[in-house]
Amino acid sequence: MKKKQKMFKFLWAFFIMISPVMIDASVRFSVSNERIANAQTMLFKINTNQVSAKITKAYVAYLGRRYPFFHAPGKSREDYYALVPTKYYQKPKKTNAVIVYIDKKSKHYISVPIMIEKGKYKSEKLHVKPSRAKISKKSRIRIQKEAREARKIYNTFTQKLYFTAPFVRPLESKITSAFGTKRVFNGILKSYHSGTDFRAKTGTEITAANRGRVVLVKKRFFAGNSVIIDHGEGIYTGYYHLSAFKVHVGDMVEQGEVIGLAGATGRVTGPHLHFAVHVSGTGVDPMQFLETVNQLF
Ligand SMILES: [Zn+2]
Secondary structure, three states, X not given: OHHHXXXXXXXXHHHXXXXXXXXXXXXXXXXXXXXXXXXXXXXXXXXXXXXXXXXXXXXXXXXXXXXXXXXXXXXXXXXXXXXXEOOOOOOXXXXXXXXXXXXXXXXXXXXXXXXXXXXXOOEEEEOOOOOOOOOOHHHHXXXXXXXHHHHHHHOOOOOOEOOOOOOOOOOOOOEEEOOOOEEEEOOEEEEEOOOEEEEOOXXXXXXXXXXXXXXXXXXXXXXXXXXXXXXXOOEEEEEEEEOXXXXXXXXXXXXXXXXXXXXXXXXXXXXXXXXXXXXXXXXXXXXXXXXXXXXXX
């Protein structure tokens, strides 16, 4: 019996040590990662059912930005979540995320140490300078316009969550090129692969990763035929190089609904699907995002 109790005590201590769930001023919170790589996303959750005062505002303050808490889908009224992305070009360092919540009486702070590590992204050495000369002035103007348009979409915050179920991959297929591969020329990081590539023959049906509203259906210079879906509360998924569209701007699509067919449009060497994810205006690793956001369910 004594031995059992001891064992229990030990396990309990161990649990406290490893568990990211802590109690502070009656708000219970958890964070998906205490160590994170650049371009990865963290999921913060808080539960307020122990709090007597009404909370009027809650957010995560991180690296100079605020990420508001929202009601967690399918959970009780006391459960809130916030998704916090890190940028690809973020350098490794010790950081603190601060959960801030305000009730009638005061402002409360919970500091959460987060270690940003260097992502294990592969490197691709370029021997030929990615030539700008090959792109005409007219194309350059078009590229800039498309980039502005994309930024505007990703920075648009829809105050509503469209999905109520976990995210799924846009097709079941082999990943042929991972997110984040560095393109290095003369030792200088020129760019990186901003999505996850899936093997897909031309004509393969591509489906929505989750429920949402279609906000872009367009032929673009680099991405070719592109569809972007707004899932609400700052989350967007993108599907590039399509050979055909099956949706229009403004359509509500369900998870698993066909939105287009795979192809090789835009600047590509062969047919595949490039799948991209943005969270609150930041491009993130799609596969790590799916794993993280699905912890909501
Ligand atoms: Zn790609």
